[in-house]
Amino acid sequence: MINLVQILIEGALIGLVYGLVAISFVVIYRASRIVNLAQGEILVVGALVLWTFTLGTAQAGYHIPFVVSIALTVGACILFGLALERFVFRPLISQPAFSIFMASVALLILLRGLAQLIWGAETRSFPAIFMEGGFTVGPFLINTRLFLGGVCTLLLAFGLHAFFTRTRQGLRLAAVAENHDIALSLGISVRWAIAVAWILGTVVATCGAVVLLSGRIISLDVATIGFKALPVALLGGLESIRGAPLAGIVIGIGEVLAMAYLDPLTKGAASGLLPYAVMIAVLLVRPQGFFGWKRIERL
Amino acid sequence: MLPTGVHSLTYADDARILRTSRARHWLAALVVALLAYPAFAGPYMLGVFTHLFITLMAVYGLYVTVGMAGQINVAQSAFVGVGAFATAKLSGYEIHFMLVIPLAALITGFVSIFFALPAARVKGFYLALTTLAAQVVFPIIILALPTEWLGGLVGMSVEPIRMGGLTLGAPIHFYYFTLVVVALLTVAAFNLKRSRFGRAMIAVRDNDVVAEVMGVPVFRTKVLAFFVGSLFAGVAGACTAYFLQFVTVASFTLFASVWYLGMLIVGGVHSPLGAILGVAFITFLQEGLHAFANTLMQSGASGGVLFALTSVALGGCILIALIFEPRGLAHRWSVARTTFQLWPFPRN
Numbered sequence: 001m002i003n004l005v006q007i008l009i010e011g012a013l014i015g016l017v018y019g020l021v022a023i024s025f026v027v028i029y030r031a032s033r034i035v036n037l038a039q040g041e042i043l044v045v046g047a048l049v050l051w052t053f054t055l056g057t058a059q060a061g062y063h064i065p066f067v068v069s070i071a072l073t074v075g076a077c078i079l080f081g082l083a084l085e086r087f088v089f090r091p092l093i094s095q096p097a098f099s100i101f102m103a104s105v106a107l108l109i110l111l112r113g114l115a116q117l118i119w120g121a122e123t124r125s126f127p128a129i130f131m132e133g134g135f136t137v138g139p140f141l142i143n144t145r146l147f148l149g150g151v152c153t154l155l156l157a158f159g160l161h162a163f164f165t166r167t168r169q170g171l172r173l174a175a176v177a178e179n180h181d182i183a184l185s186l187g188i189s190v191r192w193a194i195a196v197a198w199i200l201g202t203v204v205a206t207c208g209a210v211v212l213l214s215g216r217i218i219s220l221d222v223a224t225i226g227f228k229a230l231p232v233a234l235l236g237g238l239e240s241i242r243g244a245p246l247a248g249i250v251i252g253i254g255e256v257l258a259m260a261y262l263d264p265l266t267k268g269a270a271s272g273l274l275p276y277a278v279m280i281a282v283l284l285v286r287p288q289g290f291f292g293w294k295r296i297e298r299l
Numbered sequence: 300m301l302p303t304g305v306h307s308l309t310y311a312d313d314a315r316i317l318r319t320s321r322a323r324h325w326l327a328a329l330v331v332a333l334l335a336y337p338a339f340a341g342p343y344m345l346g347v348f349t350h351l352f353i354t355l356m357a358v359y360g361l362y363v364t365v366g367m368a369g370q371i372n373v374a375q376s377a378f379v380g381v382g383a384f385a386t387a388k389l390s391g392y393e394i395h396f397m398l399v400i401p402l403a404a405l406i407t408g409f410v411s412i413f414f415a416l417p418a419a420r421v422k423g424f425y426l427a428l429t430t431l432a433a434q435v436v437f438p439i440i441i442l443a444l445p446t447e448w449l450g451g452l453v454g455m456s457v458e459p460i461r462m463g464g465l466t467l468g469a470p471i472h473f474y475y476f477t478l479v480v481v482a483l484l485t486v487a488a489f490n491l492k493r494s495r496f497g498r499a500m501i502a503v504r505d506n507d508v509v510a511e512v513m514g515v516p517v518f519r520t521k522v523l524a525f526f527v528g529s530l531f532a533g534v535a536g537a538c539t540a541y542f543l544q545f546v547t548v549a550s551f552t553l554f555a556s557v558w559y560l561g562m563l564i565v566g567g568v569h570s571p572l573g574a575i576l577g578v579a580f581i582t583f584l585q586e587g588l589h590a591f592a593n594t595l596m597q598s599g600a601s602g603g604v605l606f607a608l609t610s611v612a613l614g615g616c617i618l619i620a621l622i623f624e625p626r627g628l629a630h631r632w633s634v635a636r637t638t639f640q641l642w643p644f645p646r647n
Binding site for chain 2: 035037088091092095097098099101102103105106107108109110111112113114116117120121227230231234266267268269272273276279280283284285287297
């Protein structure tokens with residue numbers, strides 16, 4: 001029994017990390033109606049930028065205070081978001097969904113290639129931003145890094161939810177998520193919305209990288225987390241920010257349960273398959289996920 | 300645009316693909332050139348062309364699913380993989396290759412139907428997500444199955460094709476073999492647009508709500524679009540398996556799927572000519588980059604540079620195509636042709 005609860009706790013904490021990456025995915029969709037498959041690559045680029053401003057500059061002999069590194073990283077994320085808006089997505093405003101989807105696919109391989117050209121393919125250690133180790137609550141051991149990450153995820157989810165539903169700017173973004181043309185006709189700047197979407201998405205993805213990688217090894221393969229976050233975003237509802245952590249917990253717990261009880265029987269396949277089986281089931285049963293918008297079509 | 304004096308007297312005449320004798324002569328010249336090519340080329344270039352033909356088969360499949368029916372498919376490489384593994388397995392049972400290739404195509408088609416079923420409830424990029432699931436799940440399943448079934452991590456060797464007394468092994472054999480197969484598939488791809496099913500797919504692509512109202516069975520058409528697209532992928536997989544004589548999961552990645560989609564977009568999604576132009580353009584671009592990366596490596600760059608360069612080049616090509624010419628090279632080609640035909644008068 002204690003074993004089971006321990007597994008559930010671990011699953012929920014890992015699930016919150018998926019939830020955080022899923023939030024970065026949802027934020028972009030919720031503000032600009034762009035499905036971004038390249039989220040994993042964005043996370044890796046964010047992580048590499050943070051590495052450059054911390055350990056990278058330290059190796060080159062310049063010691064930057066930590067607060068300045070964070071500020072530089074956020075600045076780089078903002079520049080990155082603005083550049084994506086200007087050069088990739090501004091020309092595609094109110095183009096068919098197919099073009100925008102394919103642009104994100106192109107971005108996926110472009111960013112992977114650029115990351116490899118700029119930073120090289122070697123693995124490097126990521127700065128330890130959260131303290132390592134764990135603490136015990138009764139008989140249960142809790143990983144400090146994942147716990148703090150989970151707290152960040154929940155705070156971010158509620159903060160962003162308030163931004164999107166309570167502020168004037170956030171409500172404008174909702175109109176853009178509904179339809180580019182209608183938003184434009186109401187006088188809302190879709191360009192601005194897309195820039196905000198990408199800046200938020202990049203910053204949140206970098207937070208995800210910090211939680212996921214703090215004190216560990218970073219390589220280009222980390223980007224596969226992006227595809228794990230997709231089923232999470234879909235289960236929570238693509239338009240719902242608060243849905244993402246909840247769906248993350250569901251999928252995280254399902255994954256560790258499958259890992260503990262089914263993997264020995266299936267050579268480790270069950271936990272890998274589970275998120276995607278959930279994804280197909282969601283699409284068949286309830287395509288809008290837990291809290292997504294249900295779209296009605298008219299002729 | 301047609302030259303002056305070409306008239307259609309019947310509907311069949313109007314629907315013909317090669318309408319002028321000049322078009323037929325150019326096609327004959329192309330066929331002769333492709334048949335005579337091995338006399339002038341070394342084994343390396345023959346390998347490049349064989350690879351190009353196999354890629355073209357897979358991209359024809361994408362043209363059907365994405366270009367005609369408008370359903371995004373980011374798992375074409377996984378479907379090619381299904382075809383390749385089916386071929387490897389079937390060839391082990393001493394089945395004749397003329398039977399193996401259609402069987403592999405059918406198996407691939409039926410696998411794809413499973414991932415097309417959510418089309419009953421969702422559309423657009425949601426459907427793309429199920430194909431993404433197919434692509435991600437494919438290696439997990441292959442690796443989890445018992446090793447004696449599909450080779451697991453190691454991969455499977457493929458029995459070579461035996462035709463009479465001849466065992467296919469040399470590059471020139473595969474060049475002619477894939478040339479024949481790709482010629483058959485080209486005929487299929489060009490004619491699909493003229494069939495009832497092809498028109499149904501185009502209606503679904505343009506507006507599926509309207510198509511439903513007009514009496515097109517939308518769900519069935521979408522599922523069949525995936526099925527037919529995967530038949531092409533299965534044939535491509537069979538040819539890959541016979542060509543490489545060994546299949547492993549590692550060759551059928553998401554990146555390969557993106558490459559196929561990228562080729563189709565650069566060429567133009569709405570015509571099989573786009574598939575041909577896109578595959579040729581990207582393949583030769585890749586060969587150029589290959590040569591460039593080799594010179595870089597001689598001056599001391601690392602080995603991953605080639606992969607990174609090709610990724611950047613393809614990503615850039617897709618973005619440029621989407622932003623500046625969404626109709627692709629095929630449209631540029633028709634513009635150039637019209638300009639030539641109308642010269643010296645301006646094209647408008």
